[in-house]
Amino acid sequence: MLSIKNMSVVIADKKVIDGLDLEVKAGEVHAIMGLNGCGKSTLLKAIAGSYETSVKGKLEFLNQDMLELDSSARAVLGVFMSFQNPVEIPGVNTTYFLKSAINELRLARGQEPVISPEFMKDLKENIEFLGINKDILKRAINVGFSGGEKKKSEILQMMMLKPKLMMLDEIDSGLDIDALKSVANGINKIRDKDSAVILVTHYNRLLEYVKPDKVHILQDGKIIKSGDFSLAKDLEDKGYEDVLK
């Protein structure tokens, strides 16, 4: 469903991704690991269509050339990225933000706007599922949220938007065990045979709850080693230096 060939990405005048290949099929979970600064976040941003990135090479999703589409159009196709540091937007109520986004996606897909009671019911269920304090729905998006609330809010948004490609950038960082479990449960609840997940993480803990089909190690702007879950375990036991020897 996602096909990347010989992709290079420049961000802030620096070539961070250089000649990367990656194939992700529907139903798969991929984990991307690598040292700090190796380009993991940049890769996700490039796929989601960030302004900061300038991309060359082949980047296709559902057989569409993503390089011709802006970030909004990619979201319409079903691309979603949760941010490592979710952005605060003062004055924009979380519920309103979500509803606007959903309606915008529906409009672009030729669907009717969401029916309010259904939207609220869905929202309430997901909030309870994730164990989020419902107060955040009335608060401005990410403003004054705790670290855990921000991450859970990202998953909440993902559950509401129901994307086909879920890219999660260090969704596990700074979470306690309980929060990590609910985040993982959220991911598992909405993924299915028609959707795919890309997890960027430093730790195995998340991968134990969301089992990856493939694990990739990113270095020098390329995927230099791929394997199954055992590769992640190896990394945790031995560290990058030994594994890549």
Next chain:
Amino acid sequence: MSSQIEKLLDTEYKLGFVTDIESDQAPLGLNEEIIRFISEKKKDPQWMLDWRLKAYKMWLKMDEPSWAHLTHQKIDYQNISYYSAPKQNIKSLDEVDPKILATYEKLGIPLEEQKLLVGIAVDAVFDSVSVKTTFHEKLKELGIIFCSISDAIKDYPDLVKKYLASVVPMGDNYFACLNAAVFTDGTFAYIPKGVRCPMELSTYFRINALNTGQFERTLIIAEEDSYVSYNEGCSAPMRDESQLHAAVVELITLKNAEIKYSTIQNWYPGDINAKGGIYNFVTKRGKCLGDNSKISWTQVETGSAITWKYPSCLLIGDNSHGEFYSVAITSLAQQADTGSKMTHIGKNTSSTIISKGISALKGSNTYRGLVKIRPSALNSRNFTQCDSLLIGNQCSAHTYPYIDVQNTTAKLEHEATTSKLSDEELFYARSRGLSEEQAISLIVNGFCKEVLNKLPMEFAVEARALLSLTLEGSVG
């Protein structure tokens, strides 16, 4: 990205159209003859003509102020026509030129439907003459006077004489003085003692004739224990010539009275190269004369090439309260120098200033405020918050908050922030599926929320739409 945004922002002025009707226009220039001409056209009583002439002589000795953070072409006061009116003298809607009605319809305020619209009485100003005042009779039952200031001068001379220039003296400033000499029309409202005006009063201004200055004069008086909410909304057709606008608004509240004054200003802003656009020099001031009275200014300023405007409150009555809520957007090459002046005179007086400035493209936005606590104003309070949002790399924001405290019992708070709408914020919203314009609109509306919430409901809807429209291409 910024170039995309710039393209979006530089869209044509959406309300830019000119209605082709015959105007009864004064020749260019300003002199005593012109003032007599205006006065005659307005069928002024002698005292009004004398008043105008006195103002004119005073104005001749004054200099245009230069302290504002604004640069513009020198205004040639002799190259302006100071009077323009639609030719017919209209008594009923049926007599209104269909083209005028069509103009209103384009603006979304069809007069024909307004009769049915209970809840809003509209005193529509087309160029400088009131075309039609609706709901007049219904208001009359309550003893509320709501008419053009020209009518008030003729019909209620005692009230006008008592209050005109009692808040903004004739020689207060250069532009107010000019207005006193040449004002052509405007609104008069008088709310009698104990009456709560049951509907939003509203005026829609529209500048239309070529090279015509627009000099409105508004006077609103709220007697003891009364309340009124007044909405002023403006838009102008597309024009290349710079048009001068110098309005004066005076509000007076007596004991326990409240006036809520809301403005949406959307005059032609000129283009990205500062060609054309309205020069808007406005003096707005309210006087809380009675104890426990309240005046609240809310403004959404999206138009004009130049905005010079400081809605202010004189808090004279004990426990009186003044408010100023403002959103000012400068995009294209627009410049705004705006803010508020709160003068605390009575005991236990309080004031609130919330100002949100947004600059985009080459816009320049200045907040200028003065909070003055006189020795008599014991236990006064002020809270000021001014926030600036920058969009792109070519715009600017400036803040000049002055505080002058003359007693030791006052409490003042001042908060200010300047932030830049970042690519990251935009990307975040867009990655959720929002289009660029929507993302910008959402972020900007969020930034202005505290102010927009202060607007009357239907006005707020209009303001939000206008913000989005103005900011189509206003985030860079």
